[in-house]
Amino acid sequence: MLLTFDDGYANNAEVVLPILWKHGFPATLYVSTGLIHTPGYLTWPQIRELSAAHWDIASHTVTHPHLPRLSKKAQRAEILAARARIEQELGRPADTFAYPYGEYNRATLRILRKAGFRYAFTTQAGWASSDQPPLELHRIVVDSQKPFEDWVQQLTDATST
Template identity: 85%
Template sequence: MLNYHSIGVAPGNTYVLHPDTFVRQMDYLAAHHYTPMTLAEFASVITNKMPSPAHPVLLTFDDGYANNAEVALPILQQHGFPATLYVSTGLVNTPGYLTWPQIKQLSAAGWDIASHTVTHPHLPMLSKKAQREEILAARTQIEQELGKSANTFAYPYGEFNRTTLSILRKAKFRYAFTTLEGWASSDQPPLKLHRIVVDSQKPFEDWVQQVTEATTS
């Protein structure tokens, strides 16, 4: 499971990956026969309802940057790769972020869209009521806009507490993704799945090593 954010040009920003580097990474996945999956395929594999494809990988994008549609989508389409967007709905239609028409474009292109809260807060610092509103309001809006289920979640900053987990369980979220380093697996609790956060400041070779170690461990 690879976790991306912005695909653009911002030297020194860990979470902004240069488009050329993103192209190189996607070319590597294609050349080495990795199989990017939809959330439905991921769920079927992790629950052993379907055999795992060769080198399965879930490509996730957090926050909802406009360049996910403008830059990342065309690159992924060249390889026929699906992806998953975890969008903070309060950022939609603000400068630098996706619009709802762009999100619908991603959905139509085969991307899964799900909740990353409304305002991207530090959830453990909020009351139970405030956490619930952040998590559920984003999910509700996504489902209303797209007419599709959005029953997975990604924690802003990778942060959660027992209250967060309780809210997700009661609302019947199927999976939630952390920033705990590593590949998601069936050995992990479904609301504490791991991801490899792609660091734009690390050399390409380090990224290859991370991906290789994760898929062979």
């Protein structure tokens, strides 16, 4: 199981990290680099702390745009600038991706493929598997606005299919 967190909210370091650390679970953080150091979002020192705790830190673009609404050039800039900044700050590869809002198009896929991204996550419901294209992996999304029981039901449904 891979635990992933999108956007880069400050509570990832303040709340989630201590809980996961206590249980020995790492995670992957998909961060929008343009949001770093803004109220409610992580700072680079917090991101370094997550990285030191064996979290993978990877790209979720710079500004969290709706990628299909952007030109190919603008998509490339969003994706590659975020990756470059993460790699510069942390000194390690950031070669996975999560699509903001789960949205992408053929141009997005070509950009990721050409840039050598290993895999990318959508918001399509379900377990990721080796049967799926590596740049279109599914996830079971946890919505903080819904009851815990709904998430448990999603896990139950996903394991029975």
